[in-house]
Amino acid sequence: MIKGMTLYYVSRIIITAIFAALLYFTGMLLWQVLLVGGVILALFLWAPHSGRYAIHPEFGITALRRDERSQSINDQAARIAFIVSMLFSGGILVSLGLMGVTSIPIALVMLVPAVGALSYFISDLWFRRSQQ
Amino acid sequence: MDLHNQVKAIRLQRSLTQEALANVLGVTRQTIISIEKEKFVPSVKLALELAKALEVPMEKLFWLDERRGE
Numbered sequence: 674m675i676k677g678m679t680l681y682y683v684s685r686i687i688i689t690a691i692f693a694a695l696l697y698f699t700g701m702l703l704w705q706v707l708l709v710g711g712v713i714l715a716l717f718l719w720a721p722h723s724g725r726y727a728i729h730p731e732f733g734i735t736a737l738r739r740d741e742r743s744q745s746i747n748d749q750a751a752r753i754a755f756i757v758s759m760l761f762s763g764g765i766l767v768s769l770g771l772m773g774v775t776s777i778p779i780a781l782v783m784l785v786p787a788v789g790a791l792s793y794f795i796s797d798l799w800f801r802r803s804q805q
Numbered sequence: 806m807d808l809h810n811q812v813k814a815i816r817l818q819r820s821l822t823q824e825a826l827a828n829v830l831g832v833t834r835q836t837i838i839s840i841e842k843e844k845f846v847p848s849v850k851l852a853l854e855l856a857k858a859l860e861v862p863m864e865k866l867f868w869l870d871e872r873r874g875e
Contacts, residue, residue, distance in 0.1 A: 805835060
């Protein structure tokens with residue numbers, strides 16, 4: 674725990690509780706809710722120590738800010754994720770077209786954001802490692 | 806033309822840790838590490854803030870190619 678960050682920690686506990694309640698009311702089992710809530714809270718607690726954010730306790734609940742290096746890395750990662758997603762979507766369309774499939778399976782379409790998110794996180798990690 | 810700097814040397818002269826300098830500038834320690842290793846080129850604003858924090862003229866802290874700051 675970092676001194677002067679009480680507002681940040683309290684706000685993240687509240688956000689986690691609200692999210693957990695939403696999951697519970699959508700029918701998720703209690704142990705699953707507790708597990709997901711625990712992981713989210715752990716990520717919130719880890720964030721100030723991750724080195725990804727500049728810490729400004731004076732800003733209260735928004736105490737964690739991206740500095741210009743983090744912002745630049747995020748921008749590069751977002752661009753790569755966008756390009757990968759577009760290429761992946763195009764690849765699906767062309768492949769299905771060549772196979773003569775006229776309807777696109779929804780499961781394949783749902784893979785597009787997953788591939789985009791994955792490439793975003795991998796790029797982000799790679800840029801952080803390579804710029805140190 | 807490549808941008809070089811002597812942030813590390815001047816920071817050590819001032820007996821400042823990377824953490825302390827990062828706190829003064831409101832950036833992460835990783836950003837200071839990247840700048841010192843010349844893997845990240847800071848914005849003009851951050852470079853000016855660095856020069857101010859280290860109490861040196863900008864041209865002594867940063868220079869292009871082989872020209873070393875005096």
